[in-house]
Amino acid sequence: MTDNRAVSVRGLTRRFGSNTVLHGLDLDLQPGSFTALLGRSGSGKTTLLRTLAGLDPVPEDAEIRLPEAVAAVFQEPRLLPWKRVWNNVALGLSGREVKPRAERALSEVGLARHRDAWPATLSGGEAQRVALARALVREPRLLLLDEPFAALDALTRIRMHALVLDLWRAHGPTTLIVTHDVDEAVLLADRVLVLDAGRIAADIPVEIPRPRSHGDARFVALRRRLLAELGVEAEVIREAA
């Protein structure tokens, strides 16, 4: 890549019927950065992620540049129930040493001993770790996470946050996480984008050193600011009055 951008999106507009979901959106992601995309439901964040993942067509007037290797983790693990864990990780891989590669990825997420298990026997957190291993084994330059921890219980989610940060530090993919959880965004990302009405309404760097704690004054301040951007605080205040 000649310029210093891993991902570049220009003028992305997506309409479903009369409903404009993305409105001439521009987005640049630096290589190896960890960006969180916040937004209320219906703000277009999932549509943007699906477009980047190649699941939605790119409109003709939009310009999108992406690295070759893109991988995604969805809200549900989406493992193929009829393939054993390691076969799920190895899905779509070709060439030699597929099995050792899958096994290495599984040990990175701490599931080496489950490599021959059926997905139906895994817990929600384990299944999501397999999904992470399946994304990582491709050595993606862009890792897309679509609310990957939303369906997990609070304790599992804390462990998954730590795991994702470890993996991101070890492999350095450009990472974009879509979430509606402000705490999660502030905890994980270098930069938080707030999507509103199909445009990026706020672009806020997170300059809190890791490991970050919920009690940190900067954490609290940023959290409040983001909630205000999402229009939560105004509503809460109105309700309280």
Place this chain on the structure above:
Amino acid sequence: MSEHALGARDTLAPSTPVRARLPRPDLSRLRRFASPLVLVLLWQAASMAGLISPRTLAAPSTILVTAWELLVTGELPRHLLVSLGRVASGLAIGVTTGIALALVAGLSRLGEEVVDAPMQMLRTLPFLALVPLFILWFGIGETPKIALVALGSAFPVYLTLFAGIRGVDPKLAEAGRVFGLDRMGLIRHVVLPGALPSGLVGLRYALGSAWLSLVIAEQINATAGIGFLINDARDFLRTDVIVVGLLVYALLGLGADALVRAFERRALAWRPNLIKG
């Protein structure tokens, strides 16, 4: 004749204490077998007391002896082979056709438009009602019999496999696309394994339907096969032979079903309810 029956009961008796020593679940299983056994004994008693005439229904002991005789004289195996041959050829044609049509209709829009509408219309037709037409078209030889079995088995396979292919979770297909599966890869790794459980249910229906078709088909001027054995026995008022024929049909059906279920256990080992153990 009654000697044979007594012999059969004698061999049953010593095995009973052995079973009784087994743990509780087997006791309840034993009880499940007990009530049919009592019914058979009542039937035997009624026959021996002359309450049931052999022209209405032969005694169980007579049936056992007849079954043994038909077996050792090679008559039953000969007819059985003919019937099995018909079912096997009919199933091979029917199941292959059902699978092929389901793949065409399930995997392409155009295929669905061309194939599904006529199939959905035809399936409402009770296929056994086609017997008169089949006799006109194919005569009274082996062809109409095999054709009827093929027809009876093609529809269940088509309908369930088509529904199975269309019922595959689109989210799994999406995941497959993100991870670099092309169309062939998607069909091989996502669509077909996802449709297999429903397709196997269809196969079991198809087997049931195949036996039913066979029973009907073998009433059409057959000169061999279990159906012929039964029809022939009717002319001579041999209710014992008729019952033997019916039992063979039942055992064949059971055996075929067990075969598919054994295959299911292997092929669908990933399903949560089958994982235990």
